[in-house]
Amino acid sequence: MRWTTPVIGTVFSVWMVTSLALAVDYMTDHCGEVLPVSGGGVLVSQPEPRYPGGLDCQLTLSADSGKYIHIKVISLSIDCDGDSLSVYRGGSVALFELLGSPICGTSSQSAFTTEEGGYFSLTNKMTLHFVTDSGSASEGSGFKIVYAAYDTGPCSPSDFQCSNSRCVSAELACDMHDHCGDDSDETSCINGSTSNLGTGKIVGIIVGAIIVVIFLATGLAYFICFRRRDNNQISKSPAVVYSTRQYRGQQV
Known part of the structure; x- marks a missing residue:
């Protein structure tokens, strides 16, 4: 069985680029x-x-x-x-x-x-x-x-608050473009923070992660079934059985 993960990674990467x-x-x-x-x-x-x-x-x-x-x-x-x-x-x-x-x-x-x-x-x-x-x-x-x-604020829950106190849509944070004017909507992503991601992006990331998990689980289940089938075939192979007369004849 050949089951590789690069396809899953490619699909997930394309989805991420599209979402941004x-x-x-x-x-x-x-x-x-x-x-x-x-x-x-x-x-x-x-x-x-x-x-x-x-x-x-x-x-x-x-x-x-x-x-x-x-x-x-x-x-x-x-x-x-x-x-x-x-x-x-x-x-x-x-x-x-x-x-x-x-x-x-x-x-x-x-x-x-x-x-x-x-x-x-x-x-x-x-x-x-x-x-x-x-x-x-x-x-x-x-x-x-x-x-x-x-x-210029106060920012709503659906906004990203820039370091310069401006408020932009949270959907624009972490999209590789400077919308704040001071790049703070991208700097937080470089530092690994996701607290300022918009709800839509968070939901999208969760859905993407679930899809990846489903792919992995499906592949693992298929692999287990494939191995069990091979083991069953091996266990059902005909064994050589000697009668008492054949066994004694071989000993002589």
Whole structure:
């Protein structure tokens, strides 16, 4: 019998990665729209490998009333010759404050400035403006941003309390992205603490552990039955029986 555990480990690993994945949206698919922010997500500039020229795209992230929005640029490849991404506090480019300078360059360069830990809104809205030179061909791969809604407390039981006193959804803790702005939602995981995991993740981990145990128990039961069957077959093999006459004949 061949029974191996790597398949179980692979299934469990895939489940864990899937459970940690954030929803991904593409900015060019939502130009001029308002994108609701309930917990957190990932915003990528475009679905294609490289962004096109002639873009003038605005997108507003909108959280629930009383909450704020934090965004962090995690990858960037925007040509600085006429292309840029601008971040505004509020729901309009015309009426609200530009945060820092327009962003361009690459992740390896210091071509853009941010506040410590990313950008933070002053209201429940934040607007992004992505512009590319109409005369240029595709110059870069664009950007990837992680965003999250937060408030300043007191935190509810369904929230994770950051070290900087901000409150983000507990479902965002330990997902390998900094949603707090100080990385405290990930640091606790590095230290081995799971006390701040959301209920959904805890339930998921328990279910995953139960599935693994069931696989192991099933494999062990099958192995035991297989061994018993082999032992029964050996015990039922015909034995050589000598009669008294044959035995005496052999002795002579």
